Amino acid sequence: MNLFKQIILPVVVWSALMVSCGGTKAKSNDNEGAAQRPKSEVRLAELYDYRVVAEYPHSSSSYTQGLEYKDGVMWEGTGREGRSHLQRIDLSTGKVDVVASLPEDEFGEGITHFGNRIYQLTWLSNRAHIYDSEGRHLKSVSYKGEGWGITTDGENLYLSDGTSTIRRVNPDTFATEASICVTLDGQPLDLINELEWVDGSIWANIYLTDAIVEIDPKSGEVLGYVDMPLLRERLKDNPEAEAFNGVAYNPETGHFYVTGKDWNRLFEVEIIK
Helix, strand or coil, X not given: CCXXXXXXXXXXXXXXXXXXXXXXXXXXXXXXXXXHCCHHHCCCCEECEEEEEEEEECCCCCEEEEEEEECCEXXXXXXXXXXXXXXXXXXXXXXXXXEEECCCCXXXXXXXXXXXXXXXXXXXXXXXXXXXXXXXXXXXXECCCCXXXXXXCXXXXXXXXXXXXXXXXXXXXXXXXXXXXXXXCCEECCCEEEEEEECCEEEEEXXXXXXXXXXXXXXXXXXXXXXXXXXXXXXXCCCCCCXXXXXEEECCXXXXXXXXXXXXXXXXXXXXX
16 A cells, blocks of 8 residues: 555544534535545555656745646745735745735635635635736635635536535635545545646645546546555654645646745656546
8 A cells, every 4th residue: 555545544544423414614515426426436546656747946935725827827825814915936936926915814825716716715714815917906705615726617616625625616715516535445534735627627635645646527536546645754954844735737848847835846747647
């Protein structure tokens, strides 16, 4: 058994017993049956391989909560009270250009571009901040529950809240329109974090692991996963490095970008299925 499943399976079992999909933070689910399928129908997640294509400097004072590559620019949303920003990253130097800062009492979370706007969640403030394409603040919208990750398929927004549920929400009101119960090998998978929509799938960080998973948004099943604990060995003189977090995608190369909270490196990787 690989390291990801050694770490996450006890959490999966606990989630199935104590909360199950749509537990304490989100109640409704469109695919509740996914967690109760007969064993013969359960799809087992595949283990994907990867290779590091390149690595770049990354600010060790950036507590990465959201990462997105858009039109040749790397955008990042950071967390921690007093350190939460929306910023652009120069990949060659690691220099950050802070374009917006959240109020001192807010903890920033995931980000995504939707149309000509940028959305940024907050953890416990029940508020999403909406900016124009240059990062100028336009308005804020309230939502229920915690905010962790956010992504879009171009028509809808998808939110995670740290449970096994991903909600599809209205981009204007953030009202929940549908919910996805995420399952790994037939059991609810908790701690869904940062999100990225790629070619019809949702990719997600799983908090407190070094893995990203590929999720079928129709069934909620984890199709496959990539476990990358060896990336930590490439971090030098980086004692402040915390959890692996942040996943972005470059559609021109088909490569992913990953990093972590206060990591001093950002990695470009090719995922091999």
